[in-house]
Amino acid sequence: MMETDAGTLPLHALNPFMPGAGKQPPELVGRAQDLSLMERMTTRTKLGLLDRGVIYSGLRGMGKTVLLLKLGAMAAEAGMATVQIEANGDAEAEYDELFREISLAVMRVRKADLRRRLSDVFAHVESISLDFVFGSAKVELGGEAATKRGVQTSSYRLELLIEGLSEELGKEGSGLFLFVDEFQDMSVEVMATLIVVQHKMGQRNLPFYIIGAGLPNLPGVLTKSRSYAERLFEYRVIGRLDDAAVADGFQKPANELGYAFDDEALSRLVELSTGYPYFIQAYGKAAWDAADSNPITVAAVRRGEPVARAELDRGLYISRWQRATPLGREYLAAMAAIGESCTSAQVAKRLNRSASDLSSIRLSLIELGLIYAPERGRVSFTVPGMDEFIRRSEPVENQLHDSAA
Ligand SMILES: Nc1ncnc2c1ncn2[C@@H]1O[C@H](COP(=O)(O)OP(=O)(O)OP(=O)(O)O)[C@@H](O)[C@H]1O
Ligand SMILES: [Mg+2]
Structure with a gap:
């Protein structure tokens, strides 16, 4: 030293x-419970005992990414096969990333003969023809239809792959740990596939775990995708x-x-x-x-x-402020004037508009990641302190009715 x-x-x-964003702090404080949860999961996996996946939710800058990275390093250290991905909303790109990262995880496995068996699983899944799933008639597909078929095929392949790998890993007291950041942004197709696969692997006693992180709306998004997601994971809030x-x-x-x-x-x-x-x-x-x-x-x-x-x-x-349109900024300013969290009805009232008039502005702000709906009818900022920043610097340029004219 x-x-x-x-x-x-x-x-x-x-x-x-x-x-x-994502920079490892010199000291990761206040996360002892989460670290011991991971320790427990890997210990149980080594003993062939099952557990639930874990979903973390919290605001921007709360430390989700650095926690996922730390948990991933711990799991790898404990001999688990680990995969880290970040969702982006494009199903094809997400499948590509999943297959690529899973294959890298296999290559990183240290035991040579286990690594070979895992590679065999890969080769087997690649070689399988999925014609029977879709009917064997050779239809020439083009454009959108081909893309859709591709995404469906990927879903089956991913399931087969995860099943095969978890089976082999389980025999060696290891397991497959998939870390998904920005999970709330995942395409509906890939999210549904992953939830279904997590569910099936649990039923088959296979050690596959999703450890996900995202904004506070993530638990709701998962449940909307598959209602049983509620019971499938352990949900934890990454807060102050x-x-x-x-x-x-x-x-x-x-x-x-x-x-x-x-x-x-x-x-x-x-x-x-x-x-x-x-x-x-x-x-x-x-x-x-x-x-x-x-x-x-x-x-x-x-x-x-x-x-x-x-x-x-x-x-x-x-x-973040600059990402919003003038109308979006009016909306944000109205929110900030009300407080840290408010209802969309309150915003509408403040702007003298009907809530339905403002719903497309609200949606575009959600898509930009500036606000989210903690529950139906409510809106909150995704970054702590954004309301205070807006009140302090009053960066409002023009009135809603001017720019709407
Ligand atoms: N437990 C912690 N102790 C000390 N510093 C931390 C801790 N967690 C995160 N940080 C620091 O806070 C900052 C934000 O962390 P991180 O990027 O992981 O947040 P996040 O929740 O992923 O944010 P976003 O939603 O924007 O992706 C980083 O600079 C990180 O070093
Ligand atoms: Mg992050």
Whole structure:
């Protein structure tokens, strides 16, 4: 390890904090339960015991991606075959990614003879003709019909592949763990296939697990796809961290390098973070950059605050705001004026419009990932603090009736 004599290390160059989507934090705090859940799953898998898949849901920047990556690394470490994918809404592309990543997972298996058996499963599935599934009449398909047939074929192939691989892995006390990020965005076809396959593998006692993560609407989206999805998974919310975990998120990385935040600095940082992991990295980075002593004082934290706020505006809020159309911005501004979460009826009332008039604007904002419907009739921002940002900077350009004219 490096020299740890306090004060002798080049302070600024060592800054351990780094805000950014999917960036591993210097210290992953507050997720002990999730890590032990994964430990339990892999232990049970080794013993040939079954478990349920897990679905994580939470707002933007809560730490879903870094948690999935960490859980994936743990599962791989425990000898499981692991696959990581990110959904994007295009069924063909999602199937391509699944097949590619699953084949890479097979190549990564260390035991040579197991790897060979898994490759055989692959080759077998590739060689199977699915004509009988669709009727053997040779129809010349073109364009959309061919694409549709392709997607259907992929669904069967994926099921056969996962079944065959899980069977072989299970014989060796291993299992197939599929990590899916941005799961709420998955195409309806692939989502339905994966849920059905998870269900069937459970019935057949085969060790295949989906560990998914997405926005808070994810549990609802899964249940809408297949109602039994409700019982198929364990659902966990990735929410704000408690103060002790947040304090660790600042102090541990500093201690690791021979530095510390003093009590006053730490309590100010905890207050600023509001339990939001993304803020830990942003305020931690700015305070560190502004520091000129060890321990780091509240004066450094305060000097860093405007810098952190500007970086958060740039990194989290402004780009999202700019994605919206003028009408969309009016809608967002109305939401922000009401609060963190509100009903679409309240927004409509504020804008003097009927809710049905605004439904296409609302939908386009949902598609842009700026808001989501936590339940029927309600809308919320997907990024914590977006409402506060809009109220603070009032970036509204024109009135709804002007731009609608
Ligand atoms: N448990 C944690 N402790 C400390 N920092 C964390 C923790 N979880 C996440 N972070 C930090 O927060 C930021 C956001 O994390 P991440 O990208 O995983 O969030 P996310 O939920 O996937 O967001 P999005 O929905 O935008 O994809 C990163 O900079 C990451 O390092
Ligand atoms: Mg993410």
